[in-house]
Amino acid sequence: MSDSHSHEHAHAFDQQAAKESYGRITFYGIILAVLTLVEFILALNSNSLAGLMILALLKAVIVLNYFMHMYRLWRDDDHGHEGGHH
C-alpha cells in the first residue's frame, strides 16, 4: 500500500472513530436530558429529597465517567488513546 493510500485509510479510520465517539457522547447526552426531565416531573409530583438526590448523583456519575474521563487518573494513557503508546 502506498503512503497516500495508507494516509487516506488512516484518515477514514479516524473519521469512523470520531463518528463513534460523537455517537457515544450524544447517547449519554440523551440519557442526561431524560434524567433531567424525570427529575422535573418527580419534583412536580412528589417532594422526594432522596429521589432527587439519587437522580442528581446518577447524572454526576455519568458526566464524571463519560465526559470528564475520571478513570484516566488511574491509567497510564495519553489523550484518549488508551494504552500509553507514544
Next chain:
Amino acid sequence: MAVAVDHHGHDAHDDHGNHEIPYAQQLKANRMGLWLFCLSEVFLFAALIGARFYLWGNTRPELNQELALITTCILLVSSIYMARAEAAAEHGDKKTFLNSLVITFVMGLIFLLGVVLFEWGLVPLGGEHHLKPTDGAYGAVFFAMTGMHAIHVVTGLIFIFIVWNNGRRDRYTTEKHWAVEACAVYWHYVDVIWIFFYPILYLIGTPFHL
C-alpha cells in the same frame, strides 16, 4: 525548580542532557493537579449547599421553574458539545473541534444571561416578583449559590475562548492537547455543580411565597 542529582553529578532524570519531563508523566501530574483543584472547590460548594439546608430547611423560595429547566438543559447541551470538542481534538477533526467550542461558548453565555438577567430579575419576566439579595436567608443563599456558580461559568467561558483561539492557530495536535482536556474537565465540572444546585435550589422543599 530543583533537579535531583546522582552521585556522578548527572541529572537523575536521564544521562543525555535532556531535562524535559516525559509528556506522559507531565500529563499525569497535570491531571492530578486539576482534579485536586476541583476537589478543593467541592468544599466551597458543599459549604453553600450546607448553608441552604440549614437556613431553608424543607422550604424554598418560589422561583421560575420553567426558566430553571430551560437554563439547566442549555448548560447540559453545552457540556455535550464540549465533550464533542474534546473528542474532535483527539481525532484531529479541527472543523468539529472549533464549531463545537463555539456552540459550547454560546450555550454557556445563554445560560449565564438566563441566570443573571432573568433569574436575578435584572430584566423582569412578565412582572413577576423576583428574589432580591436583601430578602433574608432566601435571598442571601440563592444569590450566593448562583453567584458563585456564575463566576465559575465566566471563568469557563474565558477558558473556552482561549482554547478556541489557540485551536484556530493549530496549537494542538491529536497527541498533545492538554489545554483542551483541562478546559473540558473544568467546563464539565461547572456542569456537575449545577446538576446538584438545580434540584437543591429549585426542586427540593415546599415553595414559600415571599
